[in-house]
Amino acid sequence: MQPITQAAIRKSFINASRSQTAAVNFPADFDEIDWENLDQFGWQDHKMPQRSYLVLPVENKIITILLRAPELVAASKRALCALCEDLVSEDDVYMFVAPKAGASGKNGNSVGTLIHSTFSCSDNVRAEVKPTVIHPDPELVKAERIRGLQERTLQFVQKVRS
Template identity: 55%
Template sequence: MEQLTESAIRKSFINATRSEVSALNLPAGFAELDWDNLDYLGWRDPKMPQRGYLVTPLAGRPVGVLLRAPETSTPGNKRVLCALCQDVHSEEDVYLYVARRAGQPGRDGNTVGTLICADFFCSANVRLQVPATPIHPDPEVVTAGRIAGLRQRTALFLQRVLGK
């Protein structure tokens, strides 16, 4: 992912009000992010934990969405699969994040949701080393496919927020 400035991130949001964008807090360690190994920038707001943010390139420009996390996580839930990274080995919690639709549909209260790793570790999950198997003898090809799938599913979610 191309490195983004704070200003570019704030300008990218398609479903947030100006006051929501001005109130957002960037992720801890923002200056040290490894942009080359990110397929999207996602984080929970450290001061408002029920807010999440996801920014990814779409049609050549960064597009961001404001997400709402559930009120609480219920311990003992069955494991669910993140819809973005689809990592079956991850032990991370997965939340149903909900986003207001962009434009008038969002102002009318319409939302879309998807299951995402609670702390947005998808980019790391798809880059975990996989062992060579007879079916997939080249782990690099498998990893490249997982990265491409994550990017595609993230773009599809943002297109749903946009109403496309």
């Protein structure tokens, strides 16, 4: 991803009102983000823990989605993140819900998906891969993981937009 400003993120929401975008609280380390190694950027709002945000580039534009985090998180079985499909990460995976864009969202319609609570998907798909007989080239495996993350995240965005 290219570096993004807070103002650009506020303007890029597809499923939030002006008052919701004005109330966004960015992470304290926002100015230190390594944008180059991110396919998407997500965070939990530290002042409103039920709100999270997911930012990604789509067709040379930035899109931001408002997400609602689960209210209560009980100890349960491990789940697979629908975006990165990482099997190794120890991060919790939660069901995040996004109001749909436009009139549908204003009518209360939403979509949900399982995402790592720390939004670590970009790191997960870039994790070291050991060569195997089936996959002798680790860089090809990483490239396929990155492509898959981008594709599945875009599919989620399309569900929010529809």
